[in-house]
Amino acid sequence: MTVMFHSAVAARQGLSATESDKRRVLIEIRREKLADLAGIFEDWKREVDELCEEFTVDELETVIRFLQGATERRRRATARLAE
Incomplete structure (x- = not known):
């Protein structure tokens, strides 16, 4: 997407x-x-x-934390592929 x-x-x-x-x-x-x-x-x-606007600040912070974790895991997976 x-x-x-x-x-x-x-x-x-x-x-x-x-x-x-x-x-x-x-x-x-x-x-x-x-x-x-x-x-x-x-x-x-x-x-x-x-x-x-449909989400609370706490909900958005959870989404942000998830996206940061997913991004870090993607970076590690990419690094492993480059080895």
């Missing part, structure tokens, strides 16, 4: 990946599109703000 969202944002901003040497991807930014970037995220931010 995250990849799909960010791919859609990239497409709207005219961002593209071009193959450079079969090992790297070069991201090309169209600077004239940067000003529009905030507007693309406004709708999503508004909806996330509305969602957060």
